[in-house]
Amino acid sequence: MKPAGVCVIGAGWAGLAAAVRLTQAGEAVTLLEAAPHPGGRARGVDLDGTRLDNGQHLLLGAYGQTLDLVRALGVQESAAFLRLPMDLGIRRAGAPDIGFSSLYLPTPLHLLGGLLTARGLPALARLRALPGLARLMRWQGQEDCSVLALLHRYRQPGCLIDGLWAPLCVATLNTAPERASARLFTAVLRGAFSGHRSHSDLLMPRGSLSAALPDPAMGWLQARGARVHLGCRVQALRPQPGGGFHLALRGGDTLAARQVVLATAHPEAARLLAPLPGLCETAARLRRLQTEPICTVYLQYAESARLPTPLLGLLGTTGQWVFDRRFAGEPGRMAVVISASGSHMALDRAALAGRIQEELAAFFPEWGRPRASWVIRERQATFRAGVGCDALRPENATPLPGLWLAGDYTATGLPGTLEGAVISGVQCARAMTQPTRGTNPTP
Incomplete structure (x- = not known):
């Protein structure tokens, strides 16, 4: 590969935010993503021939950085999201x-x-x-x-x-x-x-999450000369004596970069940071930052099935929130979200879907049986926002000049949300393009 000015590792929402803002600032950006698609843990996926989101997400009107980024990509908020009080x-x-x-x-x-x-x-x-x-x-x-x-x-x-x-x-x-x-x-x-x-306000994606930000961001970056490589996993980072880094890629290729933004999930960041000088303690803290899962059970009923509102909470059940996907052009499809760990994680997919079906039948017997069901488990959906977790969360800058961190797990002051991820990427890009860029202050 050709040498990169700035290499962003990870095309989740934090990495995409950093890549877009760095490109706007005039940096030559190369974006690497291990998966075959952008979006990280918030994207559309194809499951058994059906397009679904990798978990049902909800944004708030307070997500100013995310909405600013969406607008910067030329996406109309009203086209991407349904805004409700x-x-x-x-x-x-x-x-x-x-x-x-x-x-x-x-x-x-x-x-x-x-x-x-x-x-x-x-x-x-x-x-x-x-x-x-x-x-x-x-x-x-x-x-x-x-x-x-x-x-x-x-x-x-x-x-x-x-x-x-x-x-x-x-x-x-x-x-x-x-x-x-x-x-x-x-x-x-x-x-x-x-x-x-x-x-x-509550903002619900009108279609796939990929269409709201990841896909437009990829198109925007490529149209402005950024180099994007999907299915490209970084095996190791190697600081060079004269500054910059060599990135060892899966398959034996290497890439040289002047600066690197590590925008992976925090367990992967810990793996890449551990061998680097001065970053062993940061990697150890990230390993202590535990994770929590999110499960989404999709159930397809007859198109006449509907909730009284687009979103409904449930108490005393395994399912916690039900989204009527009618707002996304999918009438009769319900997305039931189960956040955080619990006994439901021990159930296989069929058993979990069956339990959720029974719970909904108790509240909405008129819906009948669903025609199809899908279960998506993100076992490491977010970091655990436990007491004292902020002490484990690093800043964007690292002690190693030219190496930066971006992700919802960094010290944003927010839990593991899409807005936290975008804020981290934007803050990282801003710090890198200041007059003292490349000379990271030691956190």
């Missing part, structure tokens, strides 16, 4: 549904009013939710603690924890509240529930 319904077996709707009021009154008028929760619990939300958004404790411990500290009743806070915690942090970081949870609340009222 926060309107959450949660269905419970043998109990009234819980309903939360943001009101058409200035922030934060639109959410405070929504909490006060929430359906299915006792009046006292709703009254306690108001100061609880305010305290959670203000909390910036020097010592991290679990989300559950913080909720108890602020005297949030059990019905409110079970019906509101715990589902939000698992959905946003992909970590159970008894082990999840309160620091990261409160950061998410501040991002979504402060600022403009549109920050709390």
Whole structure:
């Protein structure tokens, strides 16, 4: 391969963000991706002849860097995403549904009013939710603690924890509240529930996730001269005495680069960093950063099957959130998301699909039996957003000049989200193109 100015390793959302912003800054970029397709853990896949997303994703209106990047690629937000005000319904077996709707009021009154008028929760619990939300958004404790411990500290009743806070915690942090970081949870609340009222909007991809960002980014990069190599795995990084790196590729080829952005998932980053001078400790910290899975069960019913809203929560079931894929042009197809680890991970695909089918039949018997089902498990979907995990997360810069890190696992102040990945890539590109580029400060 020809020498590269900057080599970005990994074409997930962090790597794509870095590659686009570096190209905009005038850098000659080479993008390497081990998989045969871009997008990392958030992309479209073909499964048994059917195009599906590798997990159902939901964006927030507060995802400013992601939406800016989408617009920079020439993609219209309205064409890529369905934007809805926060309107959450949660269905419970043998109990009234819980309903939360943001009101058409200035922030934060639109959410405070929504909490006060929430359906299915006792009046006292709703009254306690108001100061609880305010305290959670203000909390910036020097010592991290679990989300559950913080909720108890602020005297949030059990019905409110079970019906509101715990589902939000698992959905946003992909970590159970008894082990999840309160620091990261409160950061998410501040991002979504402060600022403009549109920050709390829900954005659902109208089609495949690949069409929202990965595919447009690849086309944009190639049109501007970036070299892109899919199915190209980096086996090792070798710093050179005069600066720069040689990349050992699978198959025996090598690539020279002046600077490298390592934008893989953190377990792969740890593998590549461990042999490098001054980075053994960084690799060790990344190995201690545990992961959590996400399962998505797709069920195809008759086209007449539909939810009352595009998104519905479930309590007391294995399935946690149901998405009606009608908004993506797939009437009758339901995507059921199960975040974080649990006993469901021991079930095989057929058993898990059968359990989810039974759970939906209890709530929607009129749907009948699904015509088809698909199960997608991402066993290392995100890093575990546990108490104290920020101490394990590295900065973009490394002690090795010319080597940079990008990924949702870096020190973004957010959990493992698409926005966190994009922010990391953008921050990395910005740091690299400053006047002192290539002379990474030691973190």
